[in-house]
Amino acid sequence: MLGTNNGRDGQMDIAKIGVVGAGQMGNGIAHVMALAGYDVLLNDISGEALKNAVDLIRKNLDRQVSREKISQDDMDAAMARITTTQTLTDLGATDLVIEAATEREPVKQAIFDELLPHLQPHTILTSNTSSISITRLASRTDRPEKFMGFHFMNPVPVMQLVELIRGIATDRETYDSCLAVVEKLGKTAASAEDFPAFIVNRILMPMINEAVYTLYEGVGNVKSIDESLKLGANHPMGPLELADFIGLDTCLAIMNVLHDGLADTKYRPCPLLTKYVEAGWLGRKTGRGFYDYRDETPVPTR
Ligand SMILES: CC(=O)CC(=O)SCCNC(=O)CCNC(=O)[C@H](O)C(C)(C)COP(=O)(O)OP(=O)(O)OC[C@H]1O[C@@H](n2cnc3c(N)ncnc32)[C@H](O)[C@@H]1OP(=O)(O)O
Ligand SMILES: NC(=O)C1=CN([C@@H]2O[C@H](COP(=O)(O)OP(=O)(O)OC[C@H]3O[C@@H](n4cnc5c(N)ncnc54)[C@H](OP(=O)(O)O)[C@@H]3O)[C@@H](O)[C@H]2O)C=CC1
CATH class of the missing domain: 1.10.1040.10 (N-(1-d-carboxylethyl)-l-norvaline Dehydrogenase; domain 2)
Known part of the structure; x- marks a missing residue:
């Protein structure tokens, strides 16, 4: 863990993760989450993007098998944990949502507006945004305390770092729960304050x-x-x-x-x-x- 927010109070059990946006980041996030044992529901507005993402995940996992980084059984289990949907509201049944759609605030805003009425009260909502204010995104939701930045690096299966960004209202349990997910992925978290583009960018x-x-x-x-x-x-x-x-x-x-x-x-x-x-x-x-x-x-x- 890099940075200052490293105390722990408690964390939520996360089993099912929703990923919004099946572009290069969304497919990588689905890949590493499924490999780590999470059930993943991957959403995109485009059916073709979803198909391409699943094909690419299969290809990347296959390469990991052929290089003996993972076993064939690991790959089969990971693929079986990924399902796709073009219906955003299906993500209502997840414990953690990672939004990884196009880097445009109105796009992200529209996704949150549509999704929020369907989310369970305990669900943590996060964004993989590269730069946009987490505090501002959070303030327009019904759960600013359960909202934060969950910023992976590209290519996700290869890069070690994940930036975790707390908005002004993000609570400790939310932060600790996301930190536990990063640790389960075997990656390193860096805590970044919520200012434009955080640390890496x-x-x-x-x-x-x-x-x-x-x-x-x-x-x-x-x-x-x-x-x-x-x-x-x-x-x-x-x-x-x-x-x-x-x-x-x-x-x-x-x-x-x-x-x-x-x-x-x-x-x-x-x-x-x-x-x-x-x-x-x-x-x-x-x-x-x-x-x-x-x-x-x-x-x-x-
Ligand atoms: C914009 C943002 O908000 C934040 C960001 O992400 S900024 C971007 C951060 N990323 C970078 O800076 C990446 C810089 N580039 C690199 O580190 C390297 O060029 C690279 C890792 C991408 C490729 O490395 P390389 O040595 O040239 O290629 P190669 O030998 O083919 O690949 C190395 C490994 O990465 C894997 N890999 C490469 N590209 C991949 C991809 N797109 N998806 C999955 N795995 C990939 C390969 O399978 C290989 O795995 P093994 O070690 O298990 O064999
Ligand atoms: N590229 C990178 O290196 C990194 C990017 N990020 C961040 O990750 C996010 C995604 O980036 P990246 O994967 O590169 O972008 P891509 O352009 O590869 O993928 C974005 C995907 O989101 C889809 N999308 C657009 N609108 C919606 C919507 N309303 N609902 C569901 N899906 C939607 C797009 O569909 P369509 O193509 O049909 O519009 C596309 O498939 C951005 O916030 C970006 O800043 C973070 C770290 C690194």
Whole structure:
């Protein structure tokens, strides 16, 4: 446990977890939760997204079996624990909900508005948001004391860290219950205060934005910027490759939250980042971003 909120008063028994949004984060969260023994109900507005998510979870678990990280029995049991639904209100029967839909506050708000009347009184509601105020999201629910940020890193099955963010009203039992889930996953929790983009993205996203400025101003091209950070700073991925991996829409949304929330021009999103998002070139998930992924080998677009 990293950070200061590490005392414990008591925690809730959590058996069934609802995940809203079956994109890259939702499928990863469903994967690790099912592998840890939780029953998972995965929801998305798109039936195709749900099918793709289950296919990807199967493929990723299969790879873990072939690398002898888990057994075939573990994989079969995990797959059997995952069910999907396009009906959000089915998540009313869960003990913990993790919202992992698109990084747009009105989208998250609409999900909570629809879900809240169906939730059991004890259910903890959380968001995997990368940047949005947990206190503000919580204040519009009927359970601000049972609401918090549950922020996984991408790719979820690989990354060790989970940021836990308490809103101003989050109670101790809620925090301790989420911390116990992180521990059951075998991951490490970091406690972050509820300020724009928390810890990881407060630091990571301005670096990515600066890499886009470096490209915009012609200091380097896509390849030289990425190679420089990989070979010169030992980053596993270059910043532009990482931006494509995260999703350029998500990167822009986080920069906007930093810019609006901290009112400092140092967080001004690079106009080139905005342009890529306006083009619908959102990175790997749409086949094109700072690289073009439509052929087998990614090709820089600048
Ligand atoms: C935006 C936010 O709100 C917060 C964030 O998430 S910020 C983003 C944080 N994430 C990062 O910074 C990721 C940086 N990149 C990396 O760490 C690495 O490039 C990487 C782990 C993604 C891939 O590592 P690599 O060594 O290049 O590839 P590879 O050898 O193929 O994979 C390493 C392992 O990850 C697994 N893996 C890779 N991609 C995966 C994926 N998308 N899903 C599941 N597993 C994956 C592989 O199966 C492999 O597993 P084993 O060790 O069990 O064999
Ligand atoms: N990408 C990353 O590296 C990380 C992202 N996050 C956060 O996780 C969340 C999800 O991001 P990510 O998985 O990358 O995004 P994706 O774009 O991959 O997936 C979002 C999914 O949510 C679906 N969705 C949209 N609206 C609704 C709705 N009303 N009900 C149910 N599902 C909905 C989308 O469907 P459709 O495509 O049909 O719109 C899509 O399938 C965001 O808050 C993001 O900030 C956190 C950590 C890392």
